[in-house]
Amino acid sequence: QVQLVESGGGLVQAGGSLRLSCAASGRTFSSYAMGWFRQAPGKEREFVSAITWSGGSRYYADSVKGRFTISRDNAKNMVYLTMNSLKPEDTAVYYCAADKDPLSWDDFYEYDYWGQGTQVTVSS
Numbered sequence: 001q002v003q004l005v006e007s008g009g010g011l012v013q014a015g016g017s018l019r020l021s022c023a024a025s026g027r028t029f030s031s032y033a034m035g036w037f038r039q040a041p042g043k044e045r046e047f048v049s050a051i052t053w054s055g056g057s058r059y060y061a062d063s064v065k066g067r068f069t070i071s072r073d074n075a076k077n078m079v080y081l082t083m084n085s086l087k088p089e090d091t092a093v094y095y096c097a098a099d100k101d102p103l104s105w106d107d108f109y110e111y112d113y114w115g116q117g118t119q120v121t122v123s124s
Helices: none
Strands: 004-007 010-013 018-024 033-039 046-051 058-060 068-073 078-083 092-099 118-123
Touching: 004 092, 018 033, 018 092, 018 118, 033 068, 033 078, 046 068, 046 078, 058 068
Parallel strands: 010 118
Antiparallel strands: 004 018, 018 078, 033 046, 033 092, 046 058, 068 078, 092 118
8 A cells, every 4th residue: 555645736937847746655665656647627637757666767748858857765755756847738736646567657547546636837
């Protein structure tokens, strides 16, 4: 069992930066792949980024590549999403997710555990 709690969301102007954090409970956190997804009003939940259990491989949606960076600290049971050059279209609720071995990094059905989400609003 893994419990996830996101934080770090807020209101930022276009071009600004935010760092989202996801705190995970459970002694086996380091064995889980982690992902970030987002959902804007009226839209489906979409993949943002994912990282393997070791941090050795990272994956990004084309829409955030070059602007967002995912990282993890297994000693602290934390996952981060650093978001730079934010755009109004990045506005959404951002969710942290965990799974032992997702078959597809960008498919939210592959992830067993979810946080409650944190709101990110980017003003133009």
